[in-house]
Amino acid sequence: MTSVAIVGAGISGLVAAHRLRRLLGENARIVIVDSAERIGGKLRTVDMGSGPVDVGAEAFIARRPEVPELLAELGLSDELVRPSSTARPLLRTGGALHSLPVGTLMGIPATSESVRSIVDDETCRRIDDERSRPLAWTPGDDAAVGALVSERFGPLVTARSVDPLLGGVYSGLSDTTSVRAALPTLAAALDGGASSLGEAVERARPTPAPGPVFGGLRRGYGVLLEALLASSRADQVHADVADLTRDSGGQWVIPGVGAVDGVLLAVPAPVASGLLVGVDRALGTELGALPLASSAVVALGYDACDLPENSGVLVATGELDSTGVPLRAKAFTLSSRKWPHLAERGGELVRVSFGRFGDSAIVDRPDDVLIDAARRDLQDVLGITDVPTTAFVQRWHGGLPQYRPGHVARIARIDAAAAAISRLELAGAYLHGVGVPACVATASAAALRLAAAL
Structure with missing residues (x-):
């Protein structure tokens, strides 16, 4: 009997369990391990009296x-x-x-017309004159969104237009958010030779x-979470997973679960770091550096x-x-x-x-x-x-x-290191996008790779 343990019962873990059930068949043993009694991770639906309401992503x-x-x-x-x-x-x-x-890209305007009502005349002139100033960008570069926008358009655009939107998506500020990770189409436009930020926004x-x-x-999302759990027909174990090792036969050993053929870690990066630092110190260190x-x-x-x-x-x-x-x-x-x-x-x-x-x-x-x-x-x-x-x-x-400058390169190193460890996969919002669709895509791909390895 093929056996798999999924650590983490958020949307990523539940999607992975659902996919693995379909890929591995009815006889596979699938176990979901999470310290919380409630499934869903960072998604939660509660009853507010008039009916269910999402108090995480909605x-x-x-x-x-x-x-x-x-x-x-x-x-x-x-x-x-x-x-x-x-x-x-x-x-x-x-x-x-x-x-x-x-008419903006995550609050970044292509022309002053988009933000004229919220910035001063000097900033509008700066935006309109930006296309005449040389842009220093080498393909493959990365930068903080705020640093780039403030340098080209001025700090008012960053504070009044960009920060509110990025804060809603990442709970962060543009000064600590990577252009390449958060706005990949903008990075692609800059890599492709856009001569100004305004032109890059138009392209992106x-x-x-x-x-x-x-x-x-x-x-609410609770309906989806329960349906995924039911579809997976997974066993649930409520426990903190503090250790991840392999036995002499090459199986993964998880306290409270026992030996399994494959493991999928669908937990936040710091938790994955703690579990993997003893397996691959460099991988654990990379994961631990993600704030x-x-x-x-x-x-x-x-x-x-x-x-x-x-x-x-x-x-x-x-x-x-x-x-x-x-x-x-x-x-x-x-x-x-x-x-x-x-x-x-x-x-x-x-x-x-x-x-x-x-x-x-x-x-x-x-x-x-x-x-x-x-x-x-x-x-x-x-x-x-x-x-x-x-x-x-x-x-x-x-x-x-937080998708800081250098995030894409760090995730490429994490992906490569994880791929070198047999029958281990990673999923979660820290990898390839924080939204629910991105988590579904990342977890589905991880489940497909793990099923193939098994």
Whole structure:
């Protein structure tokens, strides 16, 4: 009997288990090991009274095929929902609300027209003159997004347009985020000879396509997670895996599981590092060098409140409230405006997000402090003074890996080192993308390689 252990019961581990069951057949022994009683890792769906609500990721890029195809495989296509086509996002910058700039690449404009409403005239002139200045870029180079944008367009573009978007995706800042890892199409345009950042953005922006950019699940990600677990028919072991060794016969040995033929590690990079440093010290060291950011989500439910007809608000870096104190929230999702299926339930739902890399102390504040901070910032930004009827605080310690300059090269070394270890595979958000579709793709590929090796 072929046996496989998957360490980690997040979306990556569960997708891998589902794939391996199909690839290895009914007689294979598949074991999922995780220290948590709850499956899902950094995805979680909770009941907010009016129904299930996601308090981790709530959406996925709909134009990627992985999630819709997975839902179809599992008979869950009816769960697929789309956001409102009329509710647009806002940006809080310079103490005021603005429409989120359009025509940018993750907030980076091609011309000043995209960001004219949120930056000063001097910055607009700098953007428009940028194409006349030589651009120092050698194919294969990498740089921090913020350093590149600030040098070419000025710091206001970075703080007011780029940071809010990157903060929402990575819980990081552009000054610590790699161009090559986070914006591969931009890096490709620069490698391909674009003579300016503006020209590179024009080349790198995706071709407009019909239909919504994002999708979600009617009953939340919990439905998908449970379906993947059921499909895998895997045994579950609740345990901390502190050691990974091989016996004299070449099988992997995992405490609490025993000897297995293959292992797939679907855990955060620091955890994988601890397990592999005794197997391959260089690989373990590379994994240990990948930093993580922590964040928190405060979900607030109201019987009624006067929310604007917008999908949410991103907050620029350095924003102050009406008393001159820095805003603590980095984003507000007006969920009952963004998602029609939530609006149908009645009441109003708002998600307030906190925490960026290097500034995550607020994540560990008590629940009442976080709820109070969410309400205060919501009042300052949107004028909402109503008292919520329900609230839920979800902390995500080490929730998102940081794609720093050099990340792509580091991951290439990690992939090569892992490939040299027989019947071992890695999966997770630190490898080839933080979004759910990327995790599905990476886990599926890892499962296919492991099945072939077995």
